[in-house]
Amino acid sequence: MRCAIFGCNSDNESKNFQGDIKFHTFPRKADIVTAWKIACRRKDNFNIKNAYICNKHFSENDYVRNLKHELLGYKPKNWRGLKEDAIPTLNLPGRVENPDNNNDRKQREELRIKRKNQLELIAHILTENDEQNRTNTEHDDRDNIIKAQQEKIAQLERERKAIEGIFTTAQLKKIIHPDVRPRWTIEDVSKAIILHSAGPRAYRLLLKKNLPFPAVSTLRKWLSKIKIVPGILSSIFDIIKRKEMNVRDKICILSFDEMKLRKEYTFDKADDEILSAFSYAQVVMLRGLHSKWKQPIFFGYDCKLTKSILFEIIEYVQRSGFDVVGVVSDLGGGNRSLHNELEVNENKTWFINPSNKEKIFVFADVPHLIKLIRNNFVDHGFIFNGKQIGKKIVERLTDETNKSDVSITYKISKEDLNCKDARRQKVKLATKLFSHTISCALTRCGMNGKMDGTNWQECADFFKQVND
Ligand SMILES: [Zn+2]
Numbered sequence: 212m213r214c215a216i217f218g219c220n221s222d223n224e225s226k227n228f229q230g231d232i233k234f235h236t237f238p239r240k241a242d243i244v245t246a247w248k249i250a251c252r253r254k255d256n257f258n259i260k261n262a263y264i265c266n267k268h269f270s271e272n273d274y275v276r277n278l279k280h281e282l283l284g285y286k287p288k289n290w291r292g293l294k295e296d297a298i299p300t301l302n303l304p305g306r307v308e309n310p311d312n313n314n315d316r317k318q319r320e321e322l323r324i325k326r327k328n329q330l331e332l333i334a335h336i337l338t339e340n341d342e343q344n345r346t347n348t349e350h351d352d353r354d355n356i357i358k359a360q361q362e363k364i365a366q367l368e369r370e371r372k373a374i375e376g377i378f379t380t381a382q383l384k385k386i387i388h389p390d391v392r393p394r395w396t397i398e399d400v401s402k403a404i405i406l407h408s409a410g411p412r413a414y415r416l417l418l419k420k421n422l423p424f425p426a427v428s429t430l431r432k433w434l435s436k437i438k439i440v441p442g443i444l445s446s447i448f449d450i451i452k453r454k455e456m457n458v459r460d461k462i463c464i465l466s467f468d469e470m471k472l473r474k475e476y477t478f479d480k481a482d483d484e485i486l487s488a489f490s491y492a493q494v495v496m497l498r499g500l501h502s503k504w505k506q507p508i509f510f511g512y513d514c515k516l517t518k519s520i521l522f523e524i525i526e527y528v529q530r531s532g533f534d535v536v537g538v539v540s541d542l543g544g545g546n547r548s549l550h551n552e553l554e555v556n557e558n559k560t561w562f563i564n565p566s567n568k569e570k571i572f573v574f575a576d577v578p579h580l581i582k583l584i585r586n587n588f589v590d591h592g593f594i595f596n597g598k599q600i601g602k603k604i605v606e607r608l609t610d611e612t613n614k615s616d617v618s619i620t621y622k623i624s625k626e627d628l629n630c631k632d633a634r635r636q637k638v639k640l641a642t643k644l645f646s647h648t649i650s651c652a653l654t655r656c657g658m659n660g661k662m663d664g665t666n667w668q669e670c671a672d673f674f675k676q677v678n679d
Pocket residue numbers: 214215216219220221264265266267268
């Protein structure tokens with residue numbers, strides 16, 4: 212091998228080769244290689260892979276010190292020992308510096324520095340742009356995140372409002388902390404009692420589904436605290452007042468009736484007192500005129516409902532936000548004397564509401580009325596439009612219609628017609644008799660001549676009128 216540097220005659224294959232000359236292969240680092248190539252001062256394109264530079268061109272500083280070798284005075288033959296960035300600087304051709312050359316070098320150096328600066332500048336601008344872009348995207352990202360968060364907050368707010376409309380504070384607490392026993396307010400319990408009364412099974416099912424309602428035992432505890440004493444049931448008003456109703460639903464009817472009681476002494480466990488025996492209880496119910504609800508609001512033992520008691524009840528009801536427009540009762544002796552007190556008769560079927568001076572209309576209990584009509588119809592018959600009508604006509608009708616397989620009078624039977632005792636109290640049987648169906652059946656059979664000899668026409672008209 213021979214030295215690649217121009218003008219160097221180190222060559223281990225020549226005759227005058229001195230053995231202590233070392234040859235170094237070209238390094239790997241690109242910039243160092245370039246420096247080595249320049250040092251060679253070669254004009255031809257030589258392959259650096261099989262080129263060498265001898266040790267004449269390197270200074271002592273270019274070599275790595277190996278203390279072990281130095282101490283042992285040992286130099287291995289192929290010990291390279293050059294530092295990574297060692298560049299040949301000694302015994303180079305054209306080392307004699309002339310000003311032109313120097314100038315040229317200076318120019319080149321200036322150019323190099325200029326280029327380097329340019330490159331640095333470009334690199335700097337590029338990275339700055341990059342950073343700018345990054346911060347821009349960061350800004351955008353942040354804006355988007357904030358926007359998304361704000362939307363989420365708005366959505367949650369809407370959800371919270373919607374939920375608040377349905378659940379009370381205690382219920383919400385129960386939802387958030389299912390294991391903590393919430394403090395139910397009278398509001399919660401009243402609502403729950405109404406819900407429970409609407410359907411105890413459904414209520415228990417809701418509880419099972421972990422819906423936030425007071426336990427049934429809680430309701431019982433509250434209910435047991437409510438004292439039911441004769442008079443106006445004010446605690447019940449506390450509950451029904453909370454029931455959400457519109458004005459229309461609060462228009463109501465008072466109905467009262469006597470409930471027969473067994474004449475015996477009873478023991479009230481909750482109040483620990485003995486109730487004396489009474490023959491009947493007077494119960495006043497409040498019921499919706501337009502919507503279906505009813506609630507007992509007053510009861511008393513062995514007491515006749517007088518005008519003063521009735522007015523007291525009405526005033527209480529009005530104060531609770533309800534509007535009484537009618538009173539319904541049967542025409543028992545006690546109630547007839549009440550009607551006299553109110554100066555209610557066939558010609559004046561109303562009295563003045565003590566609270567708002569509006570008319571309150573008085574009705575006889577309609578189911579009761581129908582029962583009475585039926586009983587009279589069956590027992591004695593009526594004179595209707597000057598003709599005698601009675602159960603014989605209906606019996607004839609059922610006889611006629613039962614001849615065919617499909618009876619058009621399926622609604623009634625002879626047994627129903629001649630019912631006795633307790634069955635006479637069943638309103639359903641009475642309404643079945645005085646129905647549109649039976650009226651039509653009478654007319655049809657009469658037209659077909661099957662009812663000849665009876666006052667079927669009048670009977671059908673009578674039934675129709677009662678039904679309507
Ligand atoms: Zn050389």
